[in-house]
Amino acid sequence: MTAEREESDTHRSGCPINLTLEVLGDKWSLIIVRDMMFGNRRHFRELLSQNEEGIASNILADRLRRLVAEGVISREDDPSHKQKAIYSLTEKGIELLPIFAMIGAWGRRWLPVTEALSIRAQLLEEGGPALWEEFMDELRQEHLGIPTKQRPGPGVRERLYAAYQEVAARQPSAQL
Amino acid sequence: MTAEREESDTHRSGCPINLTLEVLGDKWSLIIVRDMMFGNRRHFRELLSQNEEGIASNILADRLRRLVAEGVISREDDPSHKQKAIYSLTEKGIELLPIFAMIGAWGRRWLPVTEALSIRAQLLEEGGPALWEEFMDELRQEHLGIPTKQRPGPGVRERLYAAYQEVAARQPSAQL
DNA sequence: TGAGTCTGATTGCAAATTGCAACTGGTTGC
DNA sequence: GCAACCAGTTGCAATTTGCAATCAGACTCA
Numbered sequence: 001m002t003a004e005r006e007e008s009d010t011h012r013s014g015c016p017i018n019l020t021l022e023v024l025g026d027k028w029s030l031i032i033v034r035d036m037m038f039g040n041r042r043h044f045r046e047l048l049s050q051n052e053e054g055i056a057s058n059i060l061a062d063r064l065r066r067l068v069a070e071g072v073i074s075r076e077d078d079p080s081h082k083q084k085a086i087y088s089l090t091e092k093g094i095e096l097l098p099i100f101a102m103i104g105a106w107g108r109r110w111l112p113v114t115e116a117l118s119i120r121a122q123l124l125e126e127g128g129p130a131l132w133e134e135f136m137d138e139l140r141q142e143h144l145g146i147p148t149k150q151r152p153g154p155g156v157r158e159r160l161y162a163a164y165q166e167v168a169a170r171q172p173s174a175q176l
Numbered sequence: 177m178t179a180e181r182e183e184s185d186t187h188r189s190g191c192p193i194n195l196t197l198e199v200l201g202d203k204w205s206l207i208i209v210r211d212m213m214f215g216n217r218r219h220f221r222e223l224l225s226q227n228e229e230g231i232a233s234n235i236l237a238d239r240l241r242r243l244v245a246e247g248v249i250s251r252e253d254d255p256s257h258k259q260k261a262i263y264s265l266t267e268k269g270i271e272l273l274p275i276f277a278m279i280g281a282w283g284r285r286w287l288p289v290t291e292a293l294s295i296r297a298q299l300l301e302e303g304g305p306a307l308w309e310e311f312m313d314e315l316r317q318e319h320l321g322i323p324t325k326q327r328p329g330p331g332v333r334e335r336l337y338a339a340y341q342e343v344a345a346r347q348p349s350a351q352l
Numbered sequence: 353t354g355a356g357t358c359t360g361a362t363t364g365c366a367a368a369t370t371g372c373a374a375c376t377g378g379t380t381g382c
Numbered sequence: 383g384c385a386a387c388c389a390g391t392t393g394c395a396a397t398t399t400g401c402a403a404t405c406a407g408a409c410t411c412a
Contacts, residue, residue, distance in 0.1 A: 099278045106191075
């Protein structure tokens, strides 16, 4: 399994849509990035056991390896815990946010989503590019350590999560 | 192989991102929609033999079946040719355009795209939502037969194709 | 009428990927 | 010292993919 393939390798074509699908075109990669981005999961066990869709540990390990190789996320040791790994989004990964916003909007419109799990997508859609930028800045601070303009009040993820909690509380029977 | 699954079926979760991935999360489905949308391919043979990435006929047949079942495209008989099928985008399929625009922008920024094959993505990015709407109107007219506001001059797809041709002509060695 | 072509696929088969459950070797906190 | 926790690995069956060959029913032209 060759790890790095930076430029001209065996690509099906040089089309941006095709190349993106070669990196992210499967049923799990974007799920993992979603959990890191919106759920703030940074460790293997968090990603494994808190995942809504029930990802298997071998698939998770494989996808994390691939995403690191593709430069969408990075992996480093946790200084406080000798065999604990911390996964972080790279800038390349953070900039997937607009794609998530669009995918969320489409899914919300055309697929049988549950209300609780789609409230975040709705807020992201309504917030538009300005909100996306704010969230991406927040992610850059958390994942890349880049200090950005301080904004008052709770962060974007926090607000999204609060909205989710509110809806979920109203519908105790629904899936968490 | 059960065909229809409209509402509550065996979904991994009700998250809009997950549900979208369940429909489109593989390496070929979006490629086919892309060819229909930007390449104006409407028949099996066109999709098969003009495809840039070399899709196999069994995969194409399977994905067309799935996309029809999911309501992203529709299939009807060609009246002029008894065993010829015409595939059309549905409104659900047409509204994938903003996702393509975002994916194209991300791929262009982060992956080793070729200039000729990414010029369309660039124009779509620069044109913004106004251009997307114009293109979607054009697609509604072509695929759904919905008459829309007449606009003067060549259509969006035509303009995108012309730009591609111009770049490709400048670089005869590059992939078509 | 019959040969050749075009149509949307299907078939057979090897290789790769997925999903599931059990397990591993090491670390940490008590 | 020991239970709990950590990031994965391993083995295996089932499914999916990729590839090439093939198919049967229209159409085309002579």
